[in-house]
Amino acid sequence: MGVEIQVHVNGKSFQNEVDPRLLLVHYLREVLGLTGTHIGCETSLCGACTVLIDGHPVKSCTMLAVQADGAEITTVEGLSSLPEAGGGLHPIQEGFWEKHGLQCGFCTPGMMLAAVGLLRENPSPTHAQIRRALDGNLCRCTGYQHIVEAVEYAARKLRAHKR
Amino acid sequence: MIPAAFEYFAPKSLDEALRLVARHGDEAKLLAGGHSLLPLMKLRLSAPRYVVDIGRIRSLRSIREEGGRIVIGALATHHDVEASELLRITCPLLPETAAEIGDVQVRNRGTVGGSLAHADPAADYPAAILALDAEIVATSSSGTRVIPAAEYFVDLLTTQLRPGEILTEVRIPRTGENSGAAYRKLHQPASHFALAGAAARVTLGPGEKIESVAIGITGVAVNAYRATAAEQMLIGKKAAPKLLAEAAEKVTDGIDPLGDIHASAAYRRAAAAVYARRALEAAIARAGGKKA
Ligand SMILES: Cc1cc2nc3c(=O)[nH]c(=O)nc-3n(C[C@H](O)[C@H](O)[C@H](O)COP(=O)(O)OP(=O)(O)OC[C@H]3O[C@@H](n4cnc5c(N)ncnc54)[C@H](O)[C@@H]3O)c2cc1C
Ligand code: FES
Ligand code: FES
Numbered sequence: 501m502g503v504e505i506q507v508h509v510n511g512k513s514f515q516n517e518v519d520p521r522l523l524l525v526h527y528l529r530e531v532l533g534l535t536g537t538h539i540g541c542e543t544s545l546c547g548a549c550t551v552l553i554d555g556h557p558v559k560s561c562t563m564l565a566v567q568a569d570g571a572e573i574t575t576v577e578g579l580s581s582l583p584e585a586g587g588g589l590h591p592i593q594e595g596f597w598e599k600h601g602l603q604c605g606f607c608t609p610g611m612m613l614a615a616v617g618l619l620r621e622n623p624s625p626t627h628a629q630i631r632r633a634l635d636g637n638l639c640r641c642t643g644y645q646h647i648v649e650a651v652e653y654a655a656r657k658l659r660a661h662k663r
Numbered sequence: 664m665i666p667a668a669f670e671y672f673a674p675k676s677l678d679e680a681l682r683l684v685a686r687h688g689d690e691a692k693l694l695a696g697g698h699s700l701l702p703l704m705k706l707r708l709s710a711p712r713y714v715v716d717i718g719r720i721r722s723l724r725s726i727r728e729e730g731g732r733i734v735i736g737a738l739a740t741h742h743d744v745e746a747s748e749l750l751r752i753t754c755p756l757l758p759e760t761a762a763e764i765g766d767v768q769v770r771n772r773g774t775v776g777g778s779l780a781h782a783d784p785a786a787d788y789p790a791a792i793l794a795l796d797a798e799i800v801a802t803s804s805s806g807t808r809v810i811p812a813a814e815y816f817v818d819l820l821t822t823q824l825r826p827g828e829i830l831t832e833v834r835i836p837r838t839g840e841n842s843g844a845a846y847r848k849l850h851q852p853a854s855h856f857a858l859a860g861a862a863a864r865v866t867l868g869p870g871e872k873i874e875s876v877a878i879g880i881t882g883v884a885v886n887a888y889r890a891t892a893a894e895q896m897l898i899g900k901k902a903a904p905k906l907l908a909e910a911a912e913k914v915t916d917g918i919d920p921l922g923d924i925h926a927s928a929a930y931r932r933a934a935a936a937v938y939a940r941r942a943l944e945a946a947i948a949r950a951g952g953k954k955a
Contacts, residue, residue: 503671520671520714523705542664544702545853547768556742556771561664562701563772566671567694567718614767635855636766 505569509534510578518565525549527565528575536576536609540638547637550610551575557617559636576609579616584658591657592616592650601650603641611637615651623659625651666704673716677802677831680717684827685804687713693829694718695738695777698769723776723831726750733835737776745770754835756844756862760791763848765855776830779815782822782886784921785856789816789887791846793879794862797835801828809834812879816886841874842866843949847941848882849934851925857882858926859934861890861914863942865902867950873897878943883920883935890914890939902947911940 502517509532516531528534528551540548542561549561552574574582579590588594592612595601602608611634618625618633625633630651631644639647674680684691692711694700695718703709717723723738726747733753735744744750744761751758764770764778764787778788779799792799792812799810801824810823817823824830838844848860860881868874876897881887893913900906915932922928 501668501670519668521666521668521704523665526665542705544698544769547766550768553771557768558771559768562698562768564671564694564697564701564716566673567697567716569673617767633767636768 503566503569505566507565507568507571507573509573510575511581520564520566522565523561524551524563524565524568525560527568528560528573531565534575534577538606538609540606540610545636545638546607547610547614547634548607550613550637552613552617555617555620557614557636574613574616576612579612582616584661586661590616591654591661592619594657595650595653596647599646599650599653601642601647607637607639607641611639611647615654618651619655619658623655623662625655627652664705666701667707667710669711669714671714671716673719675719677720677723677829680715680720680829681802681804681827683713683715684829687715689826691715693780695774695780696740696772697777698765698773699777699781699783717829728753731837733837735775735833735835737774737779737830737832739775741765741770741773741775741778742767744775753837754795754844756791756795756846756864757788757835760787760846760862763787763846763850763855763857763860769855775833779833780822780824780830782816782820783856784819784885784887785851785858785860785882786887787846787848787857787860787881790857790860790862790879790881791844792833793887793889794844794864794877795835795838796877797833799823799830800832800834801825802831803828807831813889816888819885821886838864839866841868841950843946843951845942845945845949847938847945849938859883859931859938861935861939861942863939863946865943865946865950865952867902867947867952871902871952873900873902873947876943878914878939880914880918880935880939883915883931884918885921888918890916892916893939897943902952904944907943907947908940911936911943914939
């Protein structure tokens with residue numbers, strides 16, 4: 501019944517036999533032990549489980565692990581090893597730190613990955629574009645204002661880094 | 664929130680997928696982006712014995728021009744449609760509609776074919792597909808069939824697609840000069856599905872007379888439909904604000920609107936008129952008419 505999959509997660513290659521019904525988020529958390537990806541609603545609405553699949557934000561509770569076979573996956577654990585992090589915190593992590601973009605932190609991994617997805621497509625987003633890109637991510641604490649500022653901080657830092 | 668067990672197939676070609684659905688019939692479910700099917704499977708509202716994942720059939724993902732028409736492969740994601748340069752130039756209504764779907768994550772996974780096959784009463788593409796007079800192409804092991812959009816949506820979550828058929832592409836006729844189109848939608852704040860959505864396509868003739876018009880309505884009834892009474896009222900007339908408002912009031916003529924926890928039937932009827940008027944106004948402005 502098991503299906504063999506091979507995925508690249510945060511730059512490392514993994515090969516596992518999985519039950520086809522295993523959700524990607526459970527694969528990441530329970531098989532690979534990467535518990536930074538959170539499960540909030542389980543119903544595709546909150547975005548806490550957001551990861552990057554081949555560079556694009558996706559809700560990992562609404563994808564089967566078998567659908568990710570062959571994919572390049574980035575989770576929050578991998579942010580600091582992306583080239584633009586330069587060995588330290590990724591600019592988006594620094595932005596959340598500097599701009600107080602979190603309170604309880606439950607939504608934060610998903611928020612950061614949605615933001616990284618945005619900044620790859622659009623290095624200079626407006627406030628409205630940032631809010632639109634985070635539309636699929638709910639935060640019960642912050643009121644979003646500081647999150648938007650954290651993303652702006654990261655955008656500025658990434659642009660400076662490119663120059 | 665874990666799906667019931669199933670056997671999984673990931674065919675790499677359309678032929679292989681068609682063989683699998685032919686072999687397993689009713690017990691098999693196609694899986695595209697999974698953003699309608701997986702939520703249902705997680706709730707065990709759907710528990711197929713076989714899942715045929717068509718997501719790896721690369722040839723079904725292209726968006727191209729062919730024989731004077733635009734052809735969109737069933738596996739093009741909402742994001743592909745939103746970002747397509749070809750569509751922005753030749754058929755901006757579709758990128759505008761795709762941009763209204765759900766959120767970024769949903770648009771990165773959900774597909775045109777999945778949305779049209781699932782036929783959620785509140786999905787966005789159906790309104791646009793109807794307004795564009797598109798054709799839906801269905802392929803089975805016994806051949807290919809072309810279904811006009813106006814005949815495609817039959818009932819709640821029900822289309823003309825038959826078991827064993829795969830929706831392979833959508834064909835959009837090119838619109839001529841002096842045409843404009845727009846999609847306007849009232850969304851449900853949590854899911855972003857349409858409480859009422861209207862797509863309008865208008866061609867203007869001399870003197871700003873409406874030469875042709877097509878209005879697709881979604882979110883309001885059990886399935887998306889063409890608002891023919893409103894269209895008939897507009898044909899051959901000058902596009903004046905009062906006329907547009909009166910025609911928009913007719914988009915629910917003969918329709919029994921849905922009522923649920925998100926919106927009553929009366930509210931949907933009222934919203935449909937407002938969003939249809941806005942879609943018409945925007946379409947006419949884009950067709951070159953004065954801002955109505
Ligand atoms: C949180 C959330 C918000 C959403 N908001 C919106 C919204 O605002 N507007 C909107 O329009 N939609 C919305 N959707 C739905 C989304 O657009 C889905 O992606 C879409 O309805 C289904 O496409 P899919 O590729 O994910 O299909 P799947 O879920 O893979 O399949 C859906 C159904 O279609 C069948 N199917 C799939 N592909 C084919 C094919 N090529 N041929 C024949 N049958 C096929 C499957 O067997 C299944 O029965 C939302 C979804 C979620 C989870
Ligand atoms: S846990 Fe996946 S969207 Fe909420
Ligand atoms: S910081 Fe608590 S949910 Fe966002």
